[in-house]
Amino acid sequence: MRVLHVYSGNLFGGVETLLLTLARERASAAALSHEFALCFDGRLSRQLASEGAVIHRLGEVRFSRPWSVLRARGELRAVLRRQPTDVVVCHSPWSHAAFGPAIARARRPLVFFLHDAVQGRHWLERWASRTRPDVVVCNSRYTAGTIPNMFPAAASRVVHLPVAPGAPSGGVEERRRTRARLGATEEDVVVIQVSRLERWKGHALHLDALARVRHLPRWRCWIVGGAQRPSEQQYLEELQAQAARSGIADRVRFLGQRDDVPSLLAAADVHCQPNTGPEPFGITFVEALYAGLPVVTTAMGGALEIVDERCGLLVPPDAGALAAGLERLLLSAEERARLGAAAPGRAQQLCDPGARLADLARAFEVAVASRSATP
Template sequence: MPTATIRITHVTTGLEVGGAEIMLYRLLANSDSRYFRHSVISLTAGGTLRPQIESVGVPVFDLGMQRGFPTPGSALRLLRLLGRLAPDILQGWMYHGNLAAWFGSITTRQQPPVIWGIHHSIYDLEREKRLTAAAIKLGARVSGACYRLIYVSHVSREQHERIGYRSDRGCIIPNGFETERFQPSPTSRAEVRDEFGIATDAPLIGLVCRYHPMKDHANFLRAAAQLLPSHPNARFLLIGTDVTPENPDLQALVTQLGLGDRALFLGQRDDMPRLMAALDIGGLSSATGEAFPLVVGEAMACGVPCTVTDVGDAGVMVADTGRVVPPKNPNALAAAWSELIELGADGRALLGARARARVQEHFALPAVTAQYEQIYTQAMASSTCIRDK
């Protein structure tokens, strides 16, 4: 542990619900406040997670930026905030937050060491938003100025280093999971099924993610339609921002595929441990973009075997506790679901127990938090932080 308190300011693109933002909150909530004093600067205002972060005693500031190019005013607000906070270390989260942390370091008198958090995988830069692609490319050029580049997945690290991110600065810290909060619960399973009128013996398959093209909800729903002829009692639970009955694209697809009321759209929920524990099979249908998806680890921690598309490190997470299929292949996804259904409740329970044990052994939050804190301590102990001009 450090001999004196280390002040870390985290600079994040925003604080809406997402994998990186949730991991930031979990890190702050579990960090040892005797040795590490945290603060957060969000480029954008508001955010669902802001009150939660403030509730654990971490001050949150925002620059009030709109989506788009940064303005001179927002840059000035950043520098003034950093002058007040006087951090020993700056940690960026996501591409725009990473660049803001780098800018803050090189333009302030203290020039604290910079750590980046990279929570995205890159399969095709041309498919990224224009500003995101520009931020990724600029990040490659200035990555040598960082003390560490923290990736959450091996695939993400390989992809970024291929386009110029400094390999000698990289390390991997996976996302961490709250195994006491996410755990098997027969009570939750019964309650959720009763709430939504789902039979006790009906296979319940879940997908938890915001509505976005890279999440490929169409792949999930097409697989659902292919599964139903052989397993007509299966039900599908879809949860996440904009994943609602009012989403016209989703409802058009449900009508086209003839899914009727077999697919339930719940939108954003705040009772995820309860809902996860009710599933028979956890799902990931993403086409691209994933690095180390939180929802997969959370389902595994609940003792739920998962079927995932082979994007990011999803396959590494699941290993032999579930099924891994190619992306954009509803036939393969439906076949994998069918395999798990045909194992029966006892067979799935055995897989689920192995999945939970894997999370506890490799991805438990206390161990992950300790890895971050070790990097903070090392950064402070370094006599110099090499920066390439």
């Protein structure tokens, strides 16, 4: 089955991580052949190209410039005319609003991949809802619960995202070197957060909780993720100021955007991302579990489908509760080891690439059957 994924491609986060996984895991699902239609060049297009993926460039799209939408739709129609395509997948309301009508007019099976909760009130969601897809694929039961806000009568499937384990670490010596480069000794307990620099990811709450355990010795925190927008740069500066005011600036390192996240996870001891808003799914939680890290997060959204008492701690979005959970793990190597031992198995159970790609293939087959049955 030949699948064309349509997306903007100008930022980098969970959707982009999924698309890279699809390009990398070709051997896990030989029945699926993935190609990518992108509007913007950037990190995603570069990394897809490095994986040998087929990329169709549609041109930059700005909804404030309607002619750019029409031009890009024309480019997509040309792609669909040039080659057989069994299924077209629009990732996000933005992509579906921009390209759903052109795909529907071309009478190609259309999949809307829902990566976030939708309310149906934003103008992009309202625009996208005018083109009903043949099937909606949801990355969690949490996001699936919001589908009726856009497509009340659409068929849907929940498919947890395929996530591959990180590259094998270099063992104890690489861990020691990574920690030394970042100012951590082997005796330190390193708490890591890997996420976009967005307020609802809970960085400020994380720092507040760490300030409450500053009396505990020998812990460090690594914040991984770089600013991709001016608002995120402002947020980063606020976080740095907060760490300084709290007296923990010497123990918190803001590492920016990194290409060595698997090595950083392998060198850490605890993953903490205390969202203040629901995570639609949580690829970063799964990556941390694969690395054998206990995960501490807030009890909301997709995290409830990933983290349980066997592999981590779920806490309320409250600094006191979060500090208590972190203190428990900072003080107990045995508790960290117990939760970490179960973590990789939990990640594989949820997100094994072969199994989840097979689920995606079945969802795409539903779209094909639905389109075939449409007069």
